Amino acid sequence: MKTAQSEAIQRGKSTGTGEPGLGDLLLKYYIQALLVIAVVILSIINPNFRRPANYANILLQSSFAGIGAAGMTLLIIAGAFDLSVAGILGVSGITLAILSPASVAGAVIGTIMIGIALGLVNGFVVTRMKIPAFIATLGMMNVYLGVAFIATKGQVLGIGSGFLRGIGTDTLFGVVPIPFLTMIVVYVLCALFLGRTVYGRFIRAIGSSETASRTVGVPVNRIKTICFSIVGVCTAIAGILLAGELSSANAIMASGYELNAIAIVVVGGTSLKGGSGTLFGSFTGALFFAVINNALNIFGVGAYWQYVVSGLLLISAVGIEVIRSYVRGSD
Numbered sequence: 001m002k003t004a005q006s007e008a009i010q011r012g013k014s015t016g017t018g019e020p021g022l023g024d025l026l027l028k029y030y031i032q033a034l035l036v037i038a039v040v041i042l043s044i045i046n047p048n049f050r051r052p053a054n055y056a057n058i059l060l061q062s063s064f065a066g067i068g069a070a071g072m073t074l075l076i077i078a079g080a081f082d083l084s085v086a087g088i089l090g091v092s093g094i095t096l097a098i099l100s101p102a103s104v105a106g107a108v109i110g111t112i113m114i115g116i117a118l119g120l121v122n123g124f125v126v127t128r129m130k131i132p133a134f135i136a137t138l139g140m141m142n143v144y145l146g147v148a149f150i151a152t153k154g155q156v157l158g159i160g161s162g163f164l165r166g167i168g169t170d171t172l173f174g175v176v177p178i179p180f181l182t183m184i185v186v187y188v189l190c191a192l193f194l195g196r197t198v199y200g201r202f203i204r205a206i207g208s209s210e211t212a213s214r215t216v217g218v219p220v221n222r223i224k225t226i227c228f229s230i231v232g233v234c235t236a237i238a239g240i241l242l243a244g245e246l247s248s249a250n251a252i253m254a255s256g257y258e259l260n261a262i263a264i265v266v267v268g269g270t271s272l273k274g275g276s277g278t279l280f281g282s283f284t285g286a287l288f289f290a291v292i293n294n295a296l297n298i299f300g301v302g303a304y305w306q307y308v309v310s311g312l313l314l315i316s317a318v319g320i321e322v323i324r325s326y327v328r329g330s331d
Contacts, residue, residue: 030320031268031281035288042295049298056175058290063179064242065257066286069264070183070190071234073282075227076265077194079207079274080126082228083137085235086257087144088118092239093249094148096164097157104161112236118144119232123225141258148251156250159243168244179241183286186234191279193230199223207274263310264289267317289313 043050068085075082095114099107118140125136159165171177194200202223205213214220235257243249268285270277292313296306 028269031288032284035284035291038288038291038295042291046298049295052175054294056171056177058287058294059180060177060245061293062286062290063177063183064238065260065264065289066183066283067186067238067241068231068235068257068261069268069282069286070186070279071227071231072261073265073268073270073277073279074190074194074203075231076262076270076272077207077274077277078203078224078227079210080133080224080227081137081262082122082231083134083258084118084122084141084144085231085261086254087141087148088115088232088235089239089242089254089257090148090249090251091118091144092236093243093253094151094157094251096240096243097159097249098151100159100161100164104163108240111240112233115232115236115239116229117232119229120225122232123228126228127221127224145251152251154251156248159247159249164240164244165247166244168241168246179245182237182241183283186237187279187283190230194279199226203227204275207276260289263314266321267313269321271321272318
C-alpha cells in the first residue's frame with residue numbers, strides 16, 4: 001500500500017514540482033547534445049565536412065552497425081547481450097550471395113529467415129541450456145564464423161544483382177542513403193514494439209528484476225528468446241545492406257561488428273545492467289560514432305588511433321551511466 005508521502009512524491013513528479021533540472025537534462029540527453037555540438041564545430045572548421053556528399057557518407061556509415069544496435073538495445077534492456085552478431089552477419093551476407101542468382105526476393109527472405117533462426121538458437125542456448133549470454137554467444141559466434149568459412153571455403157562471394165547493390169549504395173534525393181532510411185524504419189518498428197506492446201513492458205521488467213518478473217508470471221525465457229530473434233533479424237537486414245554496399249560477402253565482412261553495436265547502445269544511454277534505455281539514444285549513438293570516425297578520417301588520423309578513440313568513448317559512456325545511476329539513487 002502506498003503511503004501518503006509516496007503518493008505526494010508521485011503527484012509532485014507528475015505536476016511539475018519534481019521537474020528535472022539542467023544537470024538532469026544534460027545527463028539524460030548528453031549524447032544528443034554532443035552530436036549537435038560536434039556537427040556544428042566540424043562544419044565550421046572544415047569545409048570538407050559540410051559537403052552534402054560527406055553528410056551522405058556519415059548517414060551511410062552509421063546505418064550498418066546502427067541497425068544491429070536497434071535489436072541489441074532491446075536485448076540489453078532485457079538484461080542480456082549478443083556477441084555472435086558478427087558471425088550472424090557473415091552467414092547472412094553469404095546466404096544472400098548464394099541465393100540471389102536464383103531469386104533476389106527469395107534471397108532476401110531466406111537471409112532474414114536465417115537471421116531469425118540463428119537468433120532463436122542463441123535464445124535457446126541461453127534460456128534453456130542456462131549458459132550465460134557472454135559465454136553462449138561468444139561460442140556461437142565462432143560456430144557461425146566457422147560455418148561461413150566452410151560454406152565459402154574462405155573465398156569472397158560476389159553480389160551480381162543490381163537491385164541488391166542498389167539498396168546498399170543508392171540515395172534518396174542524392175543525400176539520404178537507402179540503408180539509412182532502412183535504419184529509420186527498423187528503429188520505428190522496434191520503438192513501437194518496446195513502447196506500445198505488453199512484450200515491451202515485459203522486456204523492461206525482466207531487465208529490472210528477472211527474479212521478480214518470474215514471480216509474477218512473466219514468461220522470461222520466451223521474452224528473452226524473442227529479443228535474441230529480433231537481434232538476428234536486425235543483423236540479417238544489416239548483412240543484406242552491407243553485402244549490397246560491398247557488392248560481395250565473406251565470413252569476416254563484419255569483423256568487430258558486435259563491439260560496435262554494443263558500444264553504440266551503451267553510448268546511447270542504455271544501461272548494461274538492464275531495465276532502462278531508449279532506442280532514440282541508440283539511434284543518436286550510431287550517428288555520433290559515424291561523425292567521430294568521419295572527422296578522424298578527414299583530419300588524417302590513423303585507423304589505429306580510431307580504435308583508441310572508440311574505446312575511450314565507450315569507457316566515458318559507462319562512466320556517465322555510473323554518474324546517472326548515482327544521481328537517480330540520491331534523489
